[in-house]
Amino acid sequence: MSHLIAPSLLAADFGNLERDCVMINESQADWFHIDVMDGRFVPNISFGMPVIKAINKVAKKTMDVHLMIVEPEKYIKDFKECGADVLTVHYEVCNHLHRTMQAIKDEDMMAGVALNPHTPISLLKDLINDIDLVCIMSVNPGFGGQKFIEHTYSKVKELKELITAAGSDCKIEIDGGVVQDNAPKLIEAGADVLVAGSFVFNSEDPIKTIEALKGV
Numbered sequence: 638m639s640h641l642i643a644p645s646l647l648a649a650d651f652g653n654l655e656r657d658c659v660m661i662n663e664s665q666a667d668w669f670h671i672d673v674m675d676g677r678f679v680p681n682i683s684f685g686m687p688v689i690k691a692i693n694k695v696a697k698k699t700m701d702v703h704l705m706i707v708e709p710e711k712y713i714k715d716f717k718e719c720g721a722d723v724l725t726v727h728y729e730v731c732n733h734l735h736r737t738m739q740a741i742k743d744e745d746m747m748a749g750v751a752l753n754p755h756t757p758i759s760l761l762k763d764l765i766n767d768i769d770l771v772c773i774m775s776v777n778p779g780f781g782g783q784k785f786i787e788h789t790y791s792k793v794k795e796l797k798e799l800i801t802a803a804g805s806d807c808k809i810e811i812d813g814g815v816v817q818d819n820a821p822k823l824i825e826a827g828a829d830v831l832v833a834g835s836f837v838f839n840s841e842d843p844i845k846t847i848e849a850l851k852g853v
């Protein structure tokens with residue numbers, strides 16, 4: 638399977654959200670990446686359910702919802718109703734991650750776990766067969782447009798080894814600071830999904846930028 642591209646709407650023009658969603662529909666992008674921030678787990682607040690519902694009305698592709706919020710288990714059904722196909726929670730806020738993965742799958746969504754840059758891959762060892770996607774944060778979550786953390790490559794390799802050894806089909810997603818230059822090395826290390834926000838939306842021709850990332 639070739640890798641997937643997930644433009645992050647955090648970098649879209651919120652005054653022209655429909656236009657930017659149509660652009661993603663018409664591009665070679667595979668997923669819509671949707672960042673929910675609560676001002677508690679991360680020092681920023683983005684948007685919530687009404688906005689996601691509005692995106693879902695226009696979006697014709699997989700809705701990949703990344704929850705950067707505390708107590709994400711409280712809102713699993715709500716995000717399903719908003720149209721989420723993939724629901725990712727942060728390792729750092731879940732005391733009962735196994736239960737949360739099951740609850741997400743019970744709602745027929747792919748269950749994802751995101752790891753902050755300081756969180757080691759080894760913590761997923763006993764759970765890897767229960768996870769559909771691991772999102773490796775390659776920046777500290779909370780803001781778009783930050784610099785890629787180089788240590789990410791070795792985390793991707795370590796995760797790929799864990800997944801292969803377990804015989805699991807868990808996908809590896811990279812989120813933060815993804816640009817044309819680091820994309821090939823990430824794919825080579827084992828990444829399946831590349832999230833890109835500012836690199837896509839701040840470019841002169843987002844459709845071409847997505848095409849270039851897809852062509853890596």
Ligand code: DX5
Nearest residue numbers: 645778779781782814834835
């Ligand atoms: C960061 C978010 C990312 C962000 C990526 O907390 O989870 O999805 O939108 O933005 P860029 O690609 O600009 O780093």
Ligand code: ZN
Nearest residue numbers: 672703812832
């Ligand atoms: Zn994200």
